[in-house]
Amino acid sequence: MATGRNHRPATRSRGIPEATVARLPLYLRALTALSERSVPTVSSEELATAAGVNSAKLRKDFSYLGSYGTRGVGYDVEYLVYQISRELGLTQDWPVVIVGIGNLGAALANYGGFASRGFRVAALIDADSSMTGKQVAGIAVQHVDDLETIIDTNGVSIGVITTPGGAAQQVCDRLVAAGVTSILNFAPTVLTVPEGVDVRKVDLSIELQILAFHEQRKAAEELAQEPPSAAGLPAASEGRRGDQGPDGDIPAVMPA
Amino acid sequence: MATGRNHRPATRSRGIPEATVARLPLYLRALTALSERSVPTVSSEELATAAGVNSAKLRKDFSYLGSYGTRGVGYDVEYLVYQISRELGLTQDWPVVIVGIGNLGAALANYGGFASRGFRVAALIDADSSMTGKQVAGIAVQHVDDLETIIDTNGVSIGVITTPGGAAQQVCDRLVAAGVTSILNFAPTVLTVPEGVDVRKVDLSIELQILAFHEQRKAAEELAQEPPSAAGLPAASEGRRGDQGPDGDIPAVMPA
DNA sequence: CCATCTTTGTGCACGCGTTCACAAAGACAT
DNA sequence: ATGTCTTTGTGAACGCGTGCACAAAGATGG
Numbered sequence: 001m002a003t004g005r006n007h008r009p010a011t012r013s014r015g016i017p018e019a020t021v022a023r024l025p026l027y028l029r030a031l032t033a034l035s036e037r038s039v040p041t042v043s044s045e046e047l048a049t050a051a052g053v054n055s056a057k058l059r060k061d062f063s064y065l066g067s068y069g070t071r072g073v074g075y076d077v078e079y080l081v082y083q084i085s086r087e088l089g090l091t092q093d094w095p096v097v098i099v100g101i102g103n104l105g106a107a108l109a110n111y112g113g114f115a116s117r118g119f120r121v122a123a124l125i126d127a128d129s130s131m132t133g134k135q136v137a138g139i140a141v142q143h144v145d146d147l148e149t150i151i152d153t154n155g156v157s158i159g160v161i162t163t164p165g166g167a168a169q170q171v172c173d174r175l176v177a178a179g180v181t182s183i184l185n186f187a188p189t190v191l192t193v194p195e196g197v198d199v200r201k202v203d204l205s206i207e208l209q210i211l212a213f214h215e216q217r218k219a220a221e222e223l224a225q226e227p228p229s230a231a232g233l234p235a236a237s238e239g240r241r242g243d244q245g246p247d248g249d250i251p252a253v254m255p256a
Numbered sequence: 257m258a259t260g261r262n263h264r265p266a267t268r269s270r271g272i273p274e275a276t277v278a279r280l281p282l283y284l285r286a287l288t289a290l291s292e293r294s295v296p297t298v299s300s301e302e303l304a305t306a307a308g309v310n311s312a313k314l315r316k317d318f319s320y321l322g323s324y325g326t327r328g329v330g331y332d333v334e335y336l337v338y339q340i341s342r343e344l345g346l347t348q349d350w351p352v353v354i355v356g357i358g359n360l361g362a363a364l365a366n367y368g369g370f371a372s373r374g375f376r377v378a379a380l381i382d383a384d385s386s387m388t389g390k391q392v393a394g395i396a397v398q399h400v401d402d403l404e405t406i407i408d409t410n411g412v413s414i415g416v417i418t419t420p421g422g423a424a425q426q427v428c429d430r431l432v433a434a435g436v437t438s439i440l441n442f443a444p445t446v447l448t449v450p451e452g453v454d455v456r457k458v459d460l461s462i463e464l465q466i467l468a469f470h471e472q473r474k475a476a477e478e479l480a481q482e483p484p485s486a487a488g489l490p491a492a493s494e495g496r497r498g499d500q501g502p503d504g505d506i507p508a509v510m511p512a
Numbered sequence: 513c514c515a516t517c518t519t520t521g522t523g524c525a526c527g528c529g530t531t532c533a534c535a536a537a538g539a540c541a542t
Numbered sequence: 543a544t545g546t547c548t549t550t551g552t553g554a555a556c557g558c559g560t561g562c563a564c565a566a567a568g569a570t571g572g
Binding site: 025160 | 277278280281282284285286306307308343344345346348350352358359360362363364366367369370373374375413414416437438439440444446452454456458459460461462463464465466467468469470471472473474
């Protein structure tokens with residue numbers, strides 16, 4: 001995603017593989033839970049199951065950060081929490097703006113998981129004038145006209161876009177021009193940004209479509225395994241699928 | 257993310273690589289846009305830029321579905337829309353339940369991108385009795401006590417969890433027991449499910465943490481390259497420059 | 513101090529996904 | 543028909559991520 005031009009070959013940021021970075025927050029959450037239960041140390045095996053990953057993978061991930069474990073014992077929970085937090089940059093304050101205060105924007109504004117991890121909602125911005133001044137999650141919504149000023153005075157470098165698809169690119173451009181260098185995009189649009197700006201995309205409908213694919217596949221498999229019971233229409237159309245259908249193609253069939 | 261035991265070995269569902277499946281919805285969206293503009297055919301190069309990917313990758317992706325293009329011309333838009341829709345199982349109706357009608361649940365219920373792609377919100381479910389009967393997105397919220405009945409009578413196989421983290425596993429268990437085999441989880445929890453159930457996770461705070469990591473890295477690099485000038489506030493970046501942003505794109509959204 | 517036991521850290525092999533680069537296929541003009 | 547031009551489809555190479563399996567490191571007990 002991101003730029004319209006092609007990207008570099010899966011950059012390894014400072015030696016830490018992207019895949020590992022993506023898992024660090026997962027470990028952090030599991031560790032935080034342990035910390036709250038005052039558990040002093042944890043083995044790679046335990047932590048791995050808590051985070052839902054393979055223990056070898058976890059150890060390798062940690063090895064990129066340095067050697068923070070003790071053989072025969074495990075990892076010191078508090079120390080690891082600190083190290084991962086530091087690595088992810090969560091020891092500092094990240095002011096964030098949310099643009100587009102519909103249901104989703106409001107949901108994010110209310111989401112507790114942010115504040116607890118160094119993210120502070122600095123401002124809520126919407127294009128609808130009738131929203132301006134309204135309180136959402138205890139914060140007054142501001143008008144999009146003031147976007148640049150807001151970014152500037154708050155030193156915001158991370159922006160969240162929850163506008164309709166049509167407005168996203170335009171908002172993105174303004175955010176970037178105002179100095180934002182990281183964008184979390186919830187709009188169903190491919191954003192084009194200049195070099196040096198990071199974009200991450202969360203697309204609700206895409207996730208569902210991927211699930212549907214697997215769901216369909218499961219249904220088809222089940223049907224195929226089933227004995228010659230009356231599976232829907234018995235007689236069956238003659239050789240359907242005239243030309244297309246990559247070979248062993250099982251047409252769509254609904255389960256449930 | 258499922259834990260029970262590990263899942264099929266990164267299964268290539270029916271020969272189509274996971275990575276490709278994850279991109280199909282992206283292509284579909286771009287194609288739909290073209291279709292609405294009555295564009296008859298499109299080349300791999302054009303479609304690739306519209307979808308934000310590499311053209312070679314796109315062609316290879318399509319090659320898994322079969323040979324639907326015409327050399328020297330490109331792909332027939334309408335035909336491709338149909339083929340991908342069919343492949344993803346979007347030609348059929350998928351009833352979906354959303355459990356946990358807070359801000360996020362409401363946002364999803366209102367999200368237009370669902371209905372247009374074969375997904376139908378069959379029911380909204382919440383544990384709070386005072387919510388029961390309330391209309392959200394034109395649908396009456398039902399109580400979680402009736403969860404099993406709702407799943408059963410509507411033939412639901414896909415569930416969306418937007419509850420607080422604490423309730424997620426419990427809800428998940430009930431959904432699965434009632435017959436749901438695909439779950440989209442927005443709660444910040446690692447779900448454990450039996451074999452054969454797919455879970456995809458969307459974690460808002462994880463996405464932000466990944467952005468923070470890269471943001472911090474960019475700031476650090478800039479600082480390192482900068483002459484010993486006072487670099488002001490760490491967060492408020494200023495000097496835009498043609499550096500490289502990481503783009504190896506590993507979504508925090510994981511397959512089960 | 514030595515033996516044993518636990519758990520980390522990592523070398524290695526394997527497989528998936530990406531990308532390049534090009535031959536084959538078809539369109540189109542002459 | 544024949545030649546030229548465009549664009550697909552794919553063989554092959556490469557790089558990243560994963561997981562196994564084990565040696566090294568430290569804890570613990572006698």
